[in-house]
Amino acid sequence: MTHLPSWVSGFRLEVGSELGVRAGLESHRFRGFILLLTFFIYTCYHMSRKPISVVKSRLHQNCSELIKPTNDSHSINDTTWCDWAPFDKNNYKELLGAVDNAFLVAYAIGMFISGIFGERLPLRYYLSAGMLLSGLFTSLFGLGYFWNIHMLWYFVLIQICNGLVQTTGWPSVVTCVGNWFGKGKRGLIMGIWNSHTSVGNILGSLIAGVWVNEQWGLSFVVPGIITAAMGVLTFLFLIEYPEDVDCTPPQHHTSGGLEEHQDAEDLGNSPKESSLENAARDSKEPSAQPAAISFLGALRIPGVVEFSLCLLFAKLVSYTFLYWLPLYIFNVAHFSAKQAGDLSTLFDVGGIIGGIMAGLISDYTNGRATTCCVMLILAAPMMFLYNSVGQNGITNSVVMLIICGALVNGPYALITTAVSADLGTHQSLKGNAKALSTVTAIIDGTGSIGAALGPLLAGLISPTGWNNVFYMLISADILACLLLCRLVYKEILAWKSFLSRDRGSSLALTHPR
Numbered sequence: 001m002t003h004l005p006s007w008v009s010g011f012r013l014e015v016g017s018e019l020g021v022r023a024g025l026e027s028h029r030f031r032g033f034i035l036l037l038t039f040f041i042y043t044c045y046h047m048s049r050k051p052i053s054v055v056k057s058r059l060h061q062n063c064s065e066l067i068k069p070t071n072d073s074h075s076i077n078d079t080t081w082c083d084w085a086p087f088d089k090n091n092y093k094e095l096l097g098a099v100d101n102a103f104l105v106a107y108a109i110g111m112f113i114s115g116i117f118g119e120r121l122p123l124r125y126y127l128s129a130g131m132l133l134s135g136l137f138t139s140l141f142g143l144g145y146f147w148n149i150h151m152l153w154y155f156v157l158i159q160i161c162n163g164l165v166q167t168t169g170w171p172s173v174v175t176c177v178g179n180w181f182g183k184g185k186r187g188l189i190m191g192i193w194n195s196h197t198s199v200g201n202i203l204g205s206l207i208a209g210v211w212v213n214e215q216w217g218l219s220f221v222v223p224g225i226i227t228a229a230m231g232v233l234t235f236l237f238l239i240e241y242p243e244d245v246d247c248t249p250p251q252h253h254t255s256g257g258l259e260e261h262q263d264a265e266d267l268g269n270s271p272k273e274s275s276l277e278n279a280a281r282d283s284k285e286p287s288a289q290p291a292a293i294s295f296l297g298a299l300r301i302p303g304v305v306e307f308s309l310c311l312l313f314a315k316l317v318s319y320t321f322l323y324w325l326p327l328y329i330f331n332v333a334h335f336s337a338k339q340a341g342d343l344s345t346l347f348d349v350g351g352i353i354g355g356i357m358a359g360l361i362s363d364y365t366n367g368r369a370t371t372c373c374v375m376l377i378l379a380a381p382m383m384f385l386y387n388s389v390g391q392n393g394i395t396n397s398v399v400m401l402i403i404c405g406a407l408v409n410g411p412y413a414l415i416t417t418a419v420s421a422d423l424g425t426h427q428s429l430k431g432n433a434k435a436l437s438t439v440t441a442i443i444d445g446t447g448s449i450g451a452a453l454g455p456l457l458a459g460l461i462s463p464t465g466w467n468n469v470f471y472m473l474i475s476a477d478i479l480a481c482l483l484l485c486r487l488v489y490k491e492i493l494a495w496k497s498f499l500s501r502d503r504g505s506s507l508a509l510t511h512p513r
Contacts, residue, residue, distance in 0.1 A: 027247040034180050034239060038173040039193055041234055043200040044131065044227040045169040048138040048162075049103070050204025051219045053323075056096055058216045059087040084216075085150040095152060097459060100323070101452060102156045106163030108448035114167035115298075115441020123172050128235035130168025135228025137162035142220025171440040174417060179241050181250055190417035191359025197413075198348040298438045303369075306487050307415050308446035310372065313480035314412045316450035316457075317379075317473050321347055321408065323455040324462070324469070332466060333391040343397055350405020355413030357406065367495070368419050369487035372411035376481040379407035380474050387470040411480070416444055450476075 060083045087095055118126055141158045149155075181189055207226075208219035242249045299305060325347055329340040354375070362371040382404050390400040454476075461468050 026245075027242065030239065030242070030245055030247055031180050033237075034176060035189070035193060037234070037237060038177055039196045041127065041131070041230060042169055042173050043196040043203065044223075044230045045134065045166060046197050046200025047204040047207070048134055048223045048227045049166070050201050051138075051208035051223055052099065052103075052141075052159075054205055054208035054212055055216050055219050058212050059084045059096070060092040084145075086152045093459075097456075098152070099155050099159055101456065102159040103163040103166075104448065104452035104455075106160040107166055108445055108452055110164040110167035111170070111441050111445030111448050113441075115171040115438040115445075118168070118171045118175065118441065119438055123176055123240045124235060124238045126168055127172040127176075127238065128231045130165050130172070131231025131234060132228050133165040134162060134169075135224040135226075135231060137165060137224075138227060139221045139224030142217035142224065145215065145217030167441070167445075170416070170444050171438075174440045176238070176240060177417075179249070188356070188359045188363050191356040191413060194355045194413045194417050195352045198352055201348060202345070298442055301439060303419075303487055304439060304442060306369075306483055307419050308443045310480045310483045311412065311415045311443055311447035312450035313476040313483070314372075314376070314408070314415065314450070315447035316454035316476045317383075317408050317480075318351075318412050318454075319451040320454035320458045320469070320473060321404075324458045328466060328469075329391075329397070333397065343401060346398055346401040347405035347409075350402035350407075351409030351413065353402070354406030354408070354410030355417075358410035358414040359417075362414060367488075367491045368414060369484045370491050372414055372419075373481050373484045373488050375407050375410045376477055376484075379404065380477045380481075382407055383470055383474055383477065387467065408477075412447075416440075416447065419443070 083092075089095070137158055141155065141162070144154060144158075177190065177193065204223060207223055211218035211222070239245055325344040326340045329335055329343050333340070335343065358371050358375060362368045365371065382400070386400045386404050390396050457472060458469050461472055
């Protein structure tokens with residue numbers, strides 16, 4: 001039984017009594033509302049993750065450039081009086097790295113479990129609880145400032161808890177959007193929708209920047225309160241399924257096209273046999289509720305393993321740029337810290353463009369794997385060129401950062417959105433869309449392992465030279481591409497078969513017997 005917000009129950013009667021045209025308009029309005037609501041939901045998730053990267057510079061500063069207050073209790077020769085213990089020691093980089101990795105590792109582990117819970121619990125309750133807890137733990141990190149806490153274990157523990165509860169977000173919002181939008185324009189719609197990541201990062205940076213030089217605890221408390229408030233709105237207004245408001249559910253599978261051919265090949269059946277089986281099942285079990293899929297069952301869905309491993313390496317590259325790009329620009333191009341930070345945002349701008357382009361192209365060609373593979377192939381030489389000549393002038397930096405961002409983040413965005421939704425509603429599931437949450441969690445959880453490994457490896461390799469860091473990134477990019485070879489081959493075969501059938505139909509019409 002689906003649990004609905006109270007305001008929906010009354011509205012169902014109104015929608016159910018409308019004429020067909022009116023119902024269609026209401027369906028479009030609901031879809032637009034769900035798309036906007038889930039956009040704001042995940043924007044808040046990313047907004048609450050961003051303050052730590054802004055506050056890092058406040059936790060350990062160059063104290064020699066600041067005026068020491070006359071009423072502090074430190075000795076005259078103490079050069080760390082302005083820092084926040086325990087990050088005032090020489091090993092502050094390792095301690096801040098531990099705080100980062102506490103979140104990333106907890107997020108990666110929790111993601112595999114989150115999808116299983118997401119399938120079995122009402123999404124509205126699950127997502128609301130996750131946002132409330134995420135807001136709580138984000139605020140608790142900032143309250144360490146007001147409570148004068150200087151113990152490392154406190155900050156690490158808060159980050160672990162926050163990483164775990166943040167895993168409620170991604171599987172839930174992708175599942176909800178997948179329930180409302182069919183496959184036809186899914187790539188383009190989700191490509192645009194996925195810009196919430198960059199919007200959340202920008203908002204988190206701006207909000208944290210307001211208080212970072214004064215009471216840095218507010219840099220966490222304010223985003224935490226906003227996230228918790230969004231959790232309340234989610235509880236009141238989120239609608240999980242179109243059927244809950246008497247709207248027509250989307251069509252997840254096309255007929256007679258490329259997708260049907262590919263799915264039939266995966267299942268070992270012909271499209272006609274699959275259609276007959278579906279029709280027979282629907283007639284025999286009109287009211288049967290599909291059971292939640294197991295973890296191993298989700299892994300057996302064709303393409304899940306390949307895309308998951310591909311995302312591991314793609315996200316490794318993306319998150320290394322996210323955490324290390326400003327420092328790279330500062331050290332290699334010799335821009336100021338502010339210029340380096342401003343330039344690094346262009347990588348996110350390119351990511352938005354790349355995500356939309358990847359979704360649009362994959363919708364047109366019906367080739368998700370091929371689109372990802374081509375962009376990954378182009379990304380490898382572009383990263384090499386950026387490291388070699390990208391720092392020769394501001395124009396080169398701007399252009400190449402945007403291109404690199406588009407080619408690196410395009411496949412990453414496509415896999416975590418449209419591909420996850422496609423696989424979670426794969427035809428092999430025979431209409432059981434309850435697998436969507438688990439499939440999304442498996443794919444993004446595997447990718448999050450790469451997100452944790454990338455910055456860690458960059459920190460270990462960078463002392464040997466930035467060239468070696470880029471060689472590592474290019475190698476990961478090539479591995480991500482190779483993991484998709486089997487799926488690309490299947491898509492090419494499907495295209496050839498579709499073109500052959502289309503050519504045969506045209507000849508039959510031109511030369512009738």
